[in-house]
Amino acid sequence: MIRSIPIEDWIQQPDAPLLVDVRTPAEFAQGHVPGAVNVPIFSNEERVQVGTTYKQAGREPAILLGFDLVGPKWSGFIRQCLALAPDKRIAVHCWRGGMRSGAMAWALNMYGFEVCQVRGGYKAFRGWCRYQFERVYNLVVLGGMTGSGKTRLLRHMAREGDQVIDLEALARHQGSAYGSMNRMVQPSQEQFENNLAWQLKDINPDQRLWLEDESQKIGRCIIPLPLWGRMRTATLVDLQVPPEQRVAALAAEYGVLDAGFLAERTQQIHKRLGPEQTKHAIAAIQEGRIADFIRIVLVYYDKTYHRGLGTRDKAAVFPLAITGSDTEADSITLHDFIQSWPARTKKQGLKQQSKASTDYQDH
Template sequence: MIKTITINEFFLLPIGTPLADVRTPAEFAHGHIPGAFNLPLFSNEERVVVGTTYKQVGREEAILLGFDLTGPKWSGFIKQALEVAPDKKIAVHCWRGGMRSGAMAWALDLYGFEVYLIQGGYKNFRRWALDQFQQQANVVVLGGRTGSGKTRILQELALLGEQVIDLEDLAQHQGSSYGTMNKMIQPTQEQFENNLAFQLKDVDGTKRLWLEDESRNIGRLTIPTPVFNQMSQAMLIDIHVDLEQRVRALTLEYGLLDKEFLTTCTSRIHKRLGPVQTKQAIAAINEGNMEEFIRIVLVYYDKTYHKDLGKRNAENVFSMNITSAEIAENANQILIFIKNISAKTLA
């Protein structure tokens, strides 16, 4: 049985319902619905040939060519689908909900699958994703200088039941010149947006949504404008952590990274860091003096944070001192702090 559903109806299906994206591997890699698996009807090259035939010769010839190309593949498609959906319940989509997903749905239905065919395909999902960025949320931004432990505090807040979206995790980048940590690979801009939209759909607008203070760009990715605008206008909790505590934390986090990686990243910001400071920082790296390296680059990052903080509406910035090295204690203190702010605002 084939049932055509909207993207919103797909989200109402039982959790774990397999979603087959029958577009090419290249299309899938550029951007896909989170959780989908690739079951490509055509290879990247085959799609080009079929598309060219459609434009230059005609629709019927392109369909015949498509059957010629996929003929030997159908049993393989069904076997792959069975591996992912042994109970024979599966959702399917292509780019626009056209011939590719229609053909795959027909074959799976013929074999006995219960098929949910997503109307409008990935194109409709992208419209839905962009719409998520327009939704207003009760955003609270956690700010603080580099090394303040913001990410770990947000993780603890999530454990305490707060709504949290970790933008740096979604972007696979920690937001500085050294942000890839020499191991993380960033998704495409489109996939970053898809992943963010997928998390935003579950946000309860009546409750706080915690985000970390970020620049517009996280590595080579850009926070969608509507989301960034909300972050810029939101309440910001600016945590103050002792310099020595920050140096220790950053030394533990970055001190074991490859020296060549650290040197390359430091050279990348030489114009902003300054020629003397860049030379000193690289010398400290080569000498294995990681604390000194951290102290030098923190001067630049602290100045940048202070400058960005100055662009915010001062009425929305609330500063608090963090003295404990215990993340759980700090998270609880922040919740008490924001509760007091809310009480004063209502008074």
């Protein structure tokens, strides 16, 4: 039996069948539904051939070519799907829920699978993602200058049961010129959005959602505009950490990285640091004086942070002194601080976020 279902139905099913994406490997790599597996009907090259035939000769010759290319593959597709879904329950989709997923659904149904064909395909999923970015959440943004331990604190809070989305983990980048840490490879923009939407779907809008204060770009990944607009107007807790604690934390984190990587990345921001500071920073790296290198580059990053802070509504910024070294104690301090907020703070934040949504949609 083949059932046509919207993507929302598959997402909401507690025991949803395996989702098979029948698009090409290249399409899948560019962006896919989290948890989906790729069983491509066409290879990358075959899809180009079919597309070219469609443009040059028309629909029917393109369909015939598609059958010629796929004909010997059907038994392999069925065996692959049996291995992936031995219970013979499966959902399939292509780009728009058209011929490719329809053909796969037909073949699997013939073999005895219970098949759900996702209506609208991956294109419909991308629309669902955009909706997640446009929802209103009870956002609280955790800010603080570089080295304040924001990411470490948020991850601790997540383990303790707070609603947290780690944007840097999703982007596989720590947000600075050195953010790749010389090892992380970022997802495509499309996949970053898909993964972010997938986490947002489970957020209870009546409870606080914690995000780290970020630039709109985290490396090459860009936070979707509707969510970014709400982040800029949300209540922000500005963590205040002693400067030397920040230097010590950053030296421990970045001191283990390859000196060549640090020097190369420092050279790439020489226009921001200035020629003399760049020279001194690189010399400190080469001589193993990591704390001195950190102090030099922090001058630039601190100025950048204060510039961004200055564009926020001062009434929505709440400074909070923490140790920066004792994550558990800092988490308690933060939660005690949050509990002391007047009820109107939450209402103000939601009102600001709702206004931001309208403003950015109008834009």
